Amino acid sequence: MKIAFYTLGCKVNQYETQAVAELFKENGFEIVDFDSKADVYxxxxxxxTNISDRKSRQAIKKAKKLSPQSIVVVMGCYPQVYPKEVEKIEDVDIIIGTKDRQRIVDYVRQYLEDKKKIVAIDGEYKREAFEELKISEFNDRSRAFIKIEEGCDQFCSYCIIPYARGAVRSRSLKSIEEEVRRLVQKGYKEFVMTGINISAYGKDLEGKVTLIDVIEKVNGIEGVKRIRLSSLEPVIMNDEFIERLLGFDKLCHHLHLSLQSGSDKILKLMNRHYTTDQYRSIVERVRQKWDDVAFTTDIIVGFPGETEEDFNDTVKFVQTIGFSRIHVFRFSPKKGTKAYEMSNQVDNKEKERRSKIMKEVAKDLSYQFHRKFVDNTLEVLIEQDSDFDGYYEGYSGNYIRTLIRKSHMIVPGEIYKVKIIQAYEQYVKGEIIQ
Known part of the structure; x- marks a missing residue:
């Protein structure tokens, strides 16, 4: 049988899709592109965000249009939080949340036998063991994502994810090490430690095991060339953590340090447990040792109660920090979160205006950061063909998207020294140093 996959959202979802795809492949299914006709989607x-929900529904509709007799499986955060809403969608045959993905092949076989809709949603969010979903490769990727943690206990006032993913569950160091070693044998050189909240890694495990221990373990594995971290919470970045973090030679000089707002008033309303002064201090401490470090972040504009002054404070703050990349989000009220019920909701047109301003600021900051490396040399992992004809593209250790002219000498998946010759807002161009 032919099966196709469609993934929305974060790196954790990408990891989980790959793991589930391997389960089907092991059971004799043929994996095809989502745009193709398949037996199972x-x-x-x-x-x-609400946009994410809409995109999920559009993908469901597309699958049935491509193949009306196919089996459509919907899994992940959307059905976990809104099971009744998904259950009402006629085109959905099997519904799974964020647990028991290992049983997905059995669910498909069960549906093939009795043709009855399956709803396998566990609404309990008890702290359980980490669900192992192992991978052996990543399709069309030179970087490997390693899921080290599941769940979040922070309950930021705007975020539905703790309700979708449950409490923090950490993967064992032994399991992480085994997967990294397996992927090293497949030729992967860069490993991205990912999870719902990797800063909370270890809080559910016996002994004082933390994210630093994961990095230390992976840093010591022969064949690993780079370690990259997904989003970090500022609250983890105390002096001891920073000192140890900066000592790992394989750790990429790129930190995605979650901010959300540059206004202390708004941070408090968001239930974020740090101030802008604390955030600035972290950045300064890291830059004392890593002068080439890239800080990337997320910003929400138009949060309830955000005044023009609050927004301007955020603009000034991100300019002061000098982020290399900012993901800008307009506040999207999610039913079930505290922020959904808050007063002083910002008008949609105003959110759109602030979003456009912040995105322009982000573009300027990216260009300024890229320009600093012109005539300098960066090590770039070549990943794939670029959208630009005649170029490969990849990323430097400090997460600069780099375009390099194609040559028979260049092998995707390898790391090269590249001299940067031109800088743009979204990328740089360079040439291999022979």
């Missing part, structure tokens, strides 16, 4: 959903 698996849609791994996201519910961070």
């Amino acid at each position: 698996v849609i791994n959903t996201c519910t961070v």
Whole structure:
């Protein structure tokens, strides 16, 4: 049988889709592109924003249009949080949340036998063991994502994810090490440690095991050339953590340090447990040792109660920090979160205006950061063909998207020294140093 996958959302979802795809492959299914006609379609959903929910529904509709007799499986955060809403969609045959993905092949076989809709949603969010979903490769990727943690206990006032993913569950160091070693044998050189909240890694494990221990373990594995971290919470970045973090030679000089707002008033309303002064201090401490470090972040504009002054404070703050990349989000009220019920909701047109301003600021900051490296040399992992004809593209250790002219001498998946010759807002161009 032919099966196709569609993934929305974060790196964790990408990891989980790959793991589920391997389960089907082991059971004799042929994996095809989502745009192709298939017997089974698996849609791994996201519910961070209302737009994510809409995209999930569009993917469901597309699958049935491509193949009306197919089995449509919807899994992930959207059905976990809104099971009744998904259950009402006629085109959905199997519904799975964010647990028991290992049983997905059995669910498909069960449906093939009795043709009855399956709803396998566990609404309990008890702290359980980490669900192992192992991978052996990543299709069309030179970087490997390693899921080290599941769940979040922070309950930021705007975020539905703790309700979708449950409490923090950490993967064992032994399991992480085994997967990295397996992927090293496949030729992967860069490993991205990912999870719902990797800063909370270890809080559910016996002994004082933390994210630093994961990095230390992976840093010591022969064949690993780079370690990259997904989003970090500022609250983890105390002096001891920073000192140890900066000592790992394989750790990429790129930190995605979650901010959300540059206004202390708004940070408090968001239930974020740090101030802008604390955030600035972290950045300064890291830059004392890593002068080439890239800080990337997320910003929400138009949060309830955000005044023009609050927004301007955020603009000034991101300019002061000098982020290399900013993901800008307009506040999207999610039913079930505290922010959904808050007063002083910002008008949609105003949110759009602030979003456009912040995106222009982000573009300027990216260009300024890229320009600093012109005539300098960066090590770039070549990943794939670029959208630009005649070029490969990849990323430097400090997460600069780099375009390099194609040559028979260049092998995707390898790391090269590249001299940067031109800088743009979204990328740089360079040439291999022989």
